[in-house]
Amino acid sequence: MTYLNTDNIARSTADVEYHPLIPFLPENARVLFLGSFPPQRKRWCMDFYYPNFINDHWRIQGQIFFGDRNHFVDAEHKRFKLEDIVAHCHQKGIAFFDTSTAIRRLKDNASDKFLEVVVPTDIPALLRQLPHCQAIVTTGEKATDTICASLGIPQPPKVNTSVPIPHVHNKDGKPLLLYRLPSSSRAYPLAFEKKVAAYQQMFRQMLF
Numbered sequence: 001m002t003y004l005n006t007d008n009i010a011r012s013t014a015d016v017e018y019h020p021l022i023p024f025l026p027e028n029a030r031v032l033f034l035g036s037f038p039p040q041r042k043r044w045c046m047d048f049y050y051p052n053f054i055n056d057h058w059r060i061q062g063q064i065f066f067g068d069r070n071h072f073v074d075a076e077h078k079r080f081k082l083e084d085i086v087a088h089c090h091q092k093g094i095a096f097f098d099t100s101t102a103i104r105r106l107k108d109n110a111s112d113k114f115l116e117v118v119v120p121t122d123i124p125a126l127l128r129q130l131p132h133c134q135a136i137v138t139t140g141e142k143a144t145d146t147i148c149a150s151l152g153i154p155q156p157p158k159v160n161t162s163v164p165i166p167h168v169h170n171k172d173g174k175p176l177l178l179y180r181l182p183s184s185s186r187a188y189p190l191a192f193e194k195k196v197a198a199y200q201q202m203f204r205q206m207l208f
Contacts, residue, residue, distance in 0.1 A: 004047050016118055019101045029095035030134045031206050036142040037100045037115055045079035049096040053078050057184035064200045099146040120150050131171040134206050135179045144180055160198050
């Protein structure tokens, strides 16, 4: 099964990039990770979210859920184990997309601060497909600020904290949370073990 949005691959015109991936929205999802936008295709090692091999998102999840940071790592081929990741996210109820469906890159790199949002994602439309969702999780300032602007959140959460999203509830009538975590990028100055502890705290609160 492919997770590439083939309708959008050819729509990179006038420096505008359209989102290359299909939203990954398991019906049982209780957590929705929303990033800013995928890195350039040349940085991918798989056709899925957090595709950059030097990003530690899947190593963090491997450590938390399996006690092995390399559980999802195919070291020989320098890629992640896509089928294992997809099965894991379906089982645990973890969804993924991004806060922008179209962007411009102001510089030729993966930095969020050089992304210009052209079309923000319709987040309520995503949430309507996730009746059990309890929290939207962000791991960067760009994604957090974009969500706050889209959903009318007056004060963004600090790292490792959450705030309720005004007027947004799940099917049980509980308010959804916007939960901010440290970035899994190695450029973010925090030890791997401390990132694991932060993500584990969120998952324990939302999934376990």
